[in-house]
Amino acid sequence: MSTAAGEDERPADCPPSECARRLLETVRADEDPTPYRRRLATYGGGDLDRLREDRAVALAAWTNLYNAGTQLLLDERPALYDSRLRFLRFFRADCLTVAGTPLSLNDVEHGLLRGRSAVGLGYLPRLRVGEFERRHRLDELDPRVHFALNCGAGSCPAIRSYHHERIDDQLDLATRTYLSNTVTYDAETAVARVPRLFLWYRGDFGGGDGVRDLLRRYDAVPENATPRLKHRGWDWSRQAAKFVD
DSSP states (O other), rough: OOOOOSSOOOOGGOOOOHHHHHHHHHHHHHHOOOOHHHHHHHOOGGHHHHHEEEEEEEEHHHHHHHHHHHHHHHHHHHHHHHHHTTTHHHHTTTEEEETTEEHHHHHHIIIIIIIIIISTTSBBBBBSSSSSHHHHHHHSGGGGGGGGGOBBTSOOOOOOOGGGGGGHHHHHHHHHHHHHHHOOEETTTTTTOOOTTTHHHHHHHHHHHHHHHHHHTTSSSSSTTEEEEEOOOOOOOOOOOOOOO
């Protein structure tokens, strides 16, 4: 971890995007996250203006907050994840408060980053949108976030600390790395076995053709391939602290 509370900038001096990154780094270092959690909670509405005005800043901040929130929930309330009602209890539980607004993992992923329903294969709008979400959600979905968000499952991507100055390069690296580790292609049968994310969020990628375009773009299948897609199972076993080395 590069900084801790009290080094360089105190939490009180941190802009929200920096506070989000430092919270994640503090969690990774197994240090006390309380100062950064408190600072996030006490921002005023105007403090978040840059998140609304700069896509890269918002993308990095919300991605880091999602991953930090996951790790905090796994550490503090692991029974929620282990429950058979995981999707009702873990993903809907408040994990962080930002500018006085409690947020769940669903709020961050599906509300602020995707702006789409958690169900419906990525084709349905999110219902019952609150004022905070309406004000701060990204205008445009970047499907590469699916290879950056870690919900604690064994099949999830590894966690990186994202910086807004190089977020696009980092998301490209995260996408390429995850696909390299999870996609296989059989040239004889023209079948690509792909992560189940491509089924759950098919619409986020632009349907089957969009998925194939992405696989070709990141060299997961040959440039001239038009494979049939088969979706792998998902390992839901709890795996905390899956950080990139």
